[in-house]
Amino acid sequence: MKHRYMPMTEQNRQDMLKTIGVKDIEELFSEIPASVRYQGRLPLAEPLAEPELVKHMKRLANKNASFDTHVSFLGAGVYEHYIPSVVGHVISRSEFYTAYTPYQPEISQGELQAMFEFQTMICQLTGMDVANSSMYDGSTALAEAASMASAITKLKKIVISRAVHPEAREILHTNAKGLGLEIIEIDTHNGVTDIEALSKASDEQTAAVVVQSPNFFGAIEDLAEIEKIAHAHKGLFVVSTNPLSLGLLKPPGEYAADIVVGDAQPLGIGASFGGPHCGFFTTTKKYMRRIPGRIVGQTVDEDGVRGFVLTLQAREQHIRRDKATSNICSNQALNAIAAAVYMSALGKQGIKEVAERNFHKAHYASKRLSQVRGVEIVSTSPFFNEFVMKLSRPVSEMNEELLAHGILGGYDLSRDYPELKQHMLVAITEMRTKEEMDHFADVLEGLL
Amino acid sequence: MIQENQEQSLIFERSEPGRISYSLPELDVPETIDILPQSMLREQQAELPEVAELDLMRHYTALSRRNHGVDNGFYPLGSCTMKYNPKVHEDVARYAGFAQIHPYQPESSVQGALQLLYELQQDLAVITGMDEVTLQSAAGAQGEWAGLLMIRAYHEQCGEGQRNKVLVPDSAHGTNPASAAVAGYETITIPSNEKGLVDVEALKARLGDDTAALMLTNPNTLGLFEEEIKEIAELVHEAGGLLYYDGANANAILGITRPGDMGFDVVHLNLHKTFTTPHGGGGPGAGPVGVKKELASFLPRPMVRKKGETYSLDFQMPQSIGRIKGFYGNFGILVRAYTYIRTMGPDGLRAVSENAVLNANYMMRKLAPYYQLPFEQHCKHEFVLSGSKQKKLGVRTLDIAKRLLDFGFHPPTIYFPLIVDECLMIEPTETESKETMDYFIDVMIQIANEVEVTPELVQEAPHHTIVKRMDEVQAARKPVVRYQT
Numbered sequence: 047m048k049h050r051y052m053p054m055t056e057q058n059r060q061d062m063l064k065t066i067g068v069k070d071i072e073e074l075f076s077e078i079p080a081s082v083r084y085q086g087r088l089p090l091a092e093p094l095a096e097p098e099l100v101k102h103m104k105r106l107a108n109k110n111a112s113f114d115t116h117v118s119f120l121g122a123g124v125y126e127h128y129i130p131s132v133v134g135h136v137i138s139r140s141e142f143y144t145a146y147t148p149y150q151p152e153i154s155q156g157e158l159q160a161m162f163e164f165q166t167m168i169c170q171l172t173g174m175d176v177a178n179s180s181m182y183d184g185s186t187a188l189a190e191a192a193s194m195a196s197a198i199t200k201l202k203k204i205v206i207s208r209a210v211h212p213e214a215r216e217i218l219h220t221n222a223k224g225l226g227l228e229i230i231e232i233d234t235h236n237g238v239t240d241i242e243a244l245s246k247a248s249d250e251q252t253a254a255v256v257v258q259s260p261n262f263f264g265a266i267e268d269l270a271e272i273e274k275i276a277h278a279h280k281g282l283f284v285v286s287t288n289p290l291s292l293g294l295l296k297p298p299g300e301y302a303a304d305i306v307v308g309d310a311q312p313l314g315i316g317a318s319f320g321g322p323h324c325g326f327f328t329t330t331k332k333y334m335r336r337i338p339g340r341i342v343g344q345t346v347d348e349d350g351v352r353g354f355v356l357t358l359q360a361r362e363q364h365i366r367r368d369k370a371t372s373n374i375c376s377n378q379a380l381n382a383i384a385a386a387v388y389m390s391a392l393g394k395q396g397i398k399e400v401a402e403r404n405f406h407k408a409h410y411a412s413k414r415l416s417q418v419r420g421v422e423i424v425s426t427s428p429f430f431n432e433f434v435m436k437l438s439r440p441v442s443e444m445n446e447e448l449l450a451h452g453i454l455g456g457y458d459l460s461r462d463y464p465e466l467k468q469h470m471l472v473a474i475t476e477m478r479t480k481e482e483m484d485h486f487a488d489v490l491e492g493l494l
Numbered sequence: 495m496i497q498e499n500q501e502q503s504l505i506f507e508r509s510e511p512g513r514i515s516y517s518l519p520e521l522d523v524p525e526t527i528d529i530l531p532q533s534m535l536r537e538q539q540a541e542l543p544e545v546a547e548l549d550l551m552r553h554y555t556a557l558s559r560r561n562h563g564v565d566n567g568f569y570p571l572g573s574c575t576m577k578y579n580p581k582v583h584e585d586v587a588r589y590a591g592f593a594q595i596h597p598y599q600p601e602s603s604v605q606g607a608l609q610l611l612y613e614l615q616q617d618l619a620v621i622t623g624m625d626e627v628t629l630q631s632a633a634g635a636q637g638e639w640a641g642l643l644m645i646r647a648y649h650e651q652c653g654e655g656q657r658n659k660v661l662v663p664d665s666a667h668g669t670n671p672a673s674a675a676v677a678g679y680e681t682i683t684i685p686s687n688e689k690g691l692v693d694v695e696a697l698k699a700r701l702g703d704d705t706a707a708l709m710l711t712n713p714n715t716l717g718l719f720e721e722e723i724k725e726i727a728e729l730v731h732e733a734g735g736l737l738y739y740d741g742a743n744a745n746a747i748l749g750i751t752r753p754g755d756m757g758f759d760v761v762h763l764n765l766h767k768t769f770t771t772p773h774g775g776g777g778p779g780a781g782p783v784g785v786k787k788e789l790a791s792f793l794p795r796p797m798v799r800k801k802g803e804t805y806s807l808d809f810q811m812p813q814s815i816g817r818i819k820g821f822y823g824n825f826g827i828l829v830r831a832y833t834y835i836r837t838m839g840p841d842g843l844r845a846v847s848e849n850a851v852l853n854a855n856y857m858m859r860k861l862a863p864y865y866q867l868p869f870e871q872h873c874k875h876e877f878v879l880s881g882s883k884q885k886k887l888g889v890r891t892l893d894i895a896k897r898l899l900d901f902g903f904h905p906p907t908i909y910f911p912l913i914v915d916e917c918l919m920i921e922p923t924e925t926e927s928k929e930t931m932d933y934f935i936d937v938m939i940q941i942a943n944e945v946e947v948t949p950e951l952v953q954e955a956p957h958h959t960i961v962k963r964m965d966e967v968q969a970a971r972k973p974v975v976r977y978q979t
Contacts, residue, residue: 047845049838051578051770053927054849062856062928066872071848074855074872075750077719082756088620088749093839096582103833107591109606111599114590120598123820130516132547134588136554144563144579146571147776152899152959155502156561157775160554163505166976170540176975179776182632185820193676213820220794220816224643224678266534294527296536309820318587319607320597320821321632322778334973340776345969347962352501357969368671368681373635375669380774387554390505391515393544398536399518402527410523428530445600457598480522 111449113317117482121432121473122262122457123184123211124320125312127290127400128477130391133314137384147340147376151355157379158354161342164386171292171389171397172306173299174328178339180382181325181374184309185214188256188286189221190327190338190372191305195254195282196227198336203228203251207239209261210286212462218256227253237263237434238427245275252281254305259298260291263459263471264408264432265425269301277302289313289326291430293392293401305329314388315381324381334358338372403476404431411474411483418487420494424469432473434459434466438494441470451489501961502560505553506977509543515550560960561775562904568930570857572876572907572919573667573715575745575767580837583770583830592829597821601806608805611798611822614782614832621835621843622741622761623754624784628793629823634742635669636818637762637781638709642677643815644785644792645707645736645760651813654734657706661735663692665716665911667742670709679706686913690716690869698729705735712739712756713746713874715911715919717854727757736760736789744768745923746851746874749844759786769831780827794818849924850875853931857922860935864942868914875923881916889945889952891916896963897944897955901937 054062059071068074075083094102113126120126137143141156148154148161161179168177181187188211192204204222206215208231215231222229232244239257248255255276259267269285276283284305285298290312298306311323329337335358343357392400408431416423420438437444441458448455456472463469474483527535545553562569569576587593595604611629618627631637642660649657660674663684671681682700687693691714708730712720720726730737739758745768747753753761765771766779773779785793795814796807807822838846851874858867858877865879881891895905895918907919922931944951956962 047841049842049845051580051837052845052849052924054852054924058928059852062852066852066855066859068855068872071852074851074874077721077871078751079721079724081724082751084623084749084751084755088840088843090617090620090840090843091836093842094836096837099582099833099837100586102836103586103829104589104591106606106610107586107589109604109609110591110595111603112590113594113596116603118596120596122598124596124598126594126596132515132550132554135551136558138584139555139558140565140579141558141561141563143584143772143774144565145561145775146569146574146576146773146904148561149571150562150895150899150905151964152896152956152961153562153904154560154775155961156557156559159502159504159560160557162975163977166506167540167542169976170542182636182778183820186632186636186818211820213817216817217819220643220818221676223646223815224639224676226678266530270533292536292540294536295534297540316593316826317596318593319595319604319825320823321819322824322826323820324778334975341975343969344974345965347964349962351961353961353964355964355966355969357966357973357975360970368675373639373669373672373676374633375635375672376633376777376779378632378774378778379776380772381778383554383775386505387550390543390545390550390553391547392542393509393514393516394511394539394542395514395544396516397542398539400516402525403518403521405530406521406523406526409526409529428534442600446602449600449603454596454599454603476518479519483523 116452116454118454119456119472119486120454122471124317125473125475126317126477127312127475129314132391133384133387136387137380142383143380148356151353155353158342160383160386161379162344162354164382165342167386167389168326168328171289171297172328173297174306175331176334176337177326177328178337178341179379180377181327181339182378183321183323183325184286184307185211185217187307187325187327188214189218191284191307192218192227192254192256193221193225194305194336194338195284196225198282198333199253199280201251201253202226203230204254204256205230205232205247205252206256207232209234209239209263210256210258211262236426237265238267241271248275248279248281250279252279254282254284256284258286260288260430263425263434264429265427266295266430269298273301290401293397294405304333310385313385315384322378322381324378324385339374340377400476407476407478408433408474414483414487418491421490431475432471435470435472437468437470440468444493447493453486453489502556504977505543505545508545508549508553511544513544513546515545515547567902568926568934569904570906570920570922571904572921573742575921575923577770577923578925579770579772583833586833587826587829605805608798610829610832612800612805614828615798617835618763618782619784621748622784623752624761625787626790626793627782627784628797629782629828630794630819631781631783632819632824633777633779634762634764634781635673637783638669638673639676640794640818641738641760641762641783642673642679644789646677647792647815648789649706657704659704660706661700661708663710664913665714666709666711667715667740670740690718691720692726694722694725697726701729701733703734705733707736707738709738709740711743713743716869716878717873717876718869718871719874723756742767743875746847748847749840750847759789765827765831770834771827771830778824778827780824846924853922853924853926857920857931857935861938864939876919876921878914879918880914881918884945885916887945887949889949891918893952893955894941897941897952899956900958903934
């Protein structure tokens, strides 16, 4: 068959078969026993030519309400931020996106240097010493942090706040099965981790104390207090964070965190229905050799020219096999480049300014919404760009009605917290205008 | 002007205080930072670069020119399936209806996305011969781990939680034993026989009531089909174990044979290999996992279901191993794979495997007179050569790989699988033309000749790249993993 993705002509095929010394392609499959050969054609849809294909895919895409068609108040770990045009242009360069892991540094310096720069920027934001070149996502990075803490301390108990993203906790529970970890969840009090309960639960057997700040409810945790509890025993202090918030907030590194993780999605990566995003993983110098995933280091070539390589590979699966620190052998390199371009575009000033915008707008919205009949703002602790409000009606019902008004309402907290019936988590980024927030309040007023 | 043969400045070295590359509208709400306690605020600003937009573009454009991708040239990296990444996929994945949708939107507002996921689940089940497929795992290694957790849950449900060993051939990918360890299993290595296939007698000796699973790649990493797969499957099943298929090498089997029909119980696929999604310099990828119906209740949640004409997410899966990754997998990658399957159809996919196998056999026969061919039978999508002849002349496989760089090629995978001395593992894929392969073959023959006549030319390679061989020892001994002024 002729196909644009397969250049072989009939003449090529005949010449090649002759070279191989077989009469047809079928003969090349002769080792496969007849009993396992697939008979007939796979029952899949017939092929589409590119014009038909594009039409079909557009039709599918247009069935979805997007940030282009609706005004979104959804966050809960995934945010709509402005992505500067340069980001898309850089990651569309096929030298980046059609390459594989940089195993041959001589022809991969571009990728390696971009990762080195990404690592540096993530260290700058988090206030940590060392970052790897990215992980699948923020949630899996958190689970990897717990297993790293367990491996370092040789302890099995992980104490984690219930104000950590529910999906991250769920993944941690899945991981725990294979690794034999014991997971203790700590309740919240006024939307932040219950410090007293946390203190009671952490002891000599604790491998790590894990919190998120800003937490799932948007609130900024008291990291100074939590750090004391975490380090009262042998356990590590693990913090998950929103990297954009660190343009404004004191970074976890300054609170003596041992591991800081999160997702770089707010840094120039599309929501994409939940992925691909880009986990980041950072630690201190002390634990550098225990970090999972790929890491890029600076060195020189034979002529003394500066260059970059994948380094500390002695930790990795292709060398250590079953003794490796993790089974992960890939990263989200392309999205890490997107995040690096975003951080370069915003720069030292922009990251602060955009973080502040998120703060100002979220606080305007909470004030404006507090005036709506049937809305009660529940968040009392300081928050970044997300807060909780209680409605006089169930959130899922409200969200269906809001859709008709062109609005994607906030996250229904009762999905994960049965005690938070009718509680909505509202995210406000720099994208929301005063007009849109006022309109949201007016529409809610009409529906409640 | 930046010279290409010099070091490239870091973006931090191009930084100049006061330059910016962003723009924001006028602030339309009051400033409120002062309500935050001072102690919560950042004291020192993060030292991110300060560059203007053109400088930023020049920097990243310069970096991209120092990188080799499939669009730059031949990339026969064995077991990585570096095939062409269709451009239309990149357009489609960027449609706002895919790229700008939130995972927590009401299901009624994402019916197109859910339909795509549902149909992809079905298509991959058909292609692999499995009953159900999860799309949640982000990569092959994560798929392996999830598959093993399901195997573990299955044995526990059968009251056979004592099964704590996973058998892995010595030719397996390094991720297999690493994933087994993370899933809480002990790994037992099964040797290969002189034909490069699983030694069935050795396998028999290791099977028992402690066997949880055998992990197998078929065709294996030597590019050879495990002819005795039916017998192997029966032996493992008789011992009470399950069969895991590492689908890293699925490019040879589309429409030809299916893991489900070979007797496998769990399969993962690497969509970034067989299904053309770009490797992205190391990711993001996607590693869906298919299972037979006996294991379907253990799949990660949620699964996408269809009722009438409505698609929904099913979280009501009480026996599920739980969640393995945030949200519903790497959706943007899944969009590309779906688009590919719709482009190819059943005959197109079969032609992919036929051409991939034809190309690999052609290269193998053309190179066999010059490099030692350890296994004589027809290969599938890839093959291995040994640089043992050249080693006797003082030239290592690493040197040959580096010499290939001088001709604009990405070298094959080297020193893997571990069981072949000085191994070169070559996978051309179906998207390469005969002319490209012929040029590569000519260069490989020239290098074989250089090894005999001017070995130092190979030993000191590369000669024409922007940097020479890197000092990796220094990088590991005194790690510098971030820029510091």
